[in-house]
Amino acid sequence: xxxxxxxxxxxxxxxxxxxKELRENKIFDKFLKRLITNGYVEKxxxxxxxxxxxxxxxxxxxxxxxxPDAVICMESALQYYGxxxxxxxxxxxxxxxxxxxxxxxxxxxxxxxxYIPKEQMKMGVDSVIIxxxxxxIFNRExxxxxxxxxxxxxxxxxxxxAIQAYVKDPKKNIPRLMEYAKILRTKNKVRxxxxxxx
Numbered sequence: 001x002x003x004x005x006x007x008x009x010x011x012x013x014x015x016x017x018x019x020k021e022l023r024e025n026k027i028f029d030k031f032l033k034r035l036i037t038n039g040y041v042e043k044x045x046x047x048x049x050x051x052x053x054x055x056x057x058x059x060x061x062x063x064x065x066x067x068p069d070a071v072i073c074m075e076s077a078l079q080y081y082g083x084x085x086x087x088x089x090x091x092x093x094x095x096x097x098x099x100x101x102x103x104x105x106x107x108x109x110x111x112x113x114x115y116i117p118k119e120q121m122k123m124g125v126d127s128v129i130i131x132x133x134x135x136x137i138f139n140r141e142x143x144x145x146x147x148x149x150x151x152x153x154x155x156x157x158x159x160x161x162a163i164q165a166y167v168k169d170p171k172k173n174i175p176r177l178m179e180y181a182k183i184l185r186t187k188n189k190v191r192x193x194x195x196x197x198x
Contacts (some may be wrong), residue, residue, distance in 0.1 A: 019047045
């Protein structure tokens, strides 16, 4: 197989391929080793390989490929909605609480998983485009409820800014916030911290 052909196959898989996909496309171990040795391909974690070129596939594409079940949450979602001006050093991802923990042990991109019940994983999930890649993200109301739940684990400045930004956001949906707050047990906090601003 030629390098050009291998690149086309990788491109068809958004630049990242699993061992199973490599075999299905007749890229076998010997040729794969050659691609790695010559700097065309890099092993990003066990069973996952990424083509290296001038485009350098974005972290978003790696997140989509490595964690298709994950939902962007907490500070990563706050940044997307413009509720914080800080860029998180890790991707904050909500995953089913029964997920295998070892799959998040990767050097790049850095991820911080939040293990949550399956029913909460389905609540308030939107699709957004980040770096030309479609990813799942919790909507504004789910995120604000999560911030209220994890207030003690967040920096006070980030927390306060997020609440203020939500209050000023013309796209906020207070009835939906109250509905989620009831399910996520943050109703009293919503009334106390957000109610006073409305």
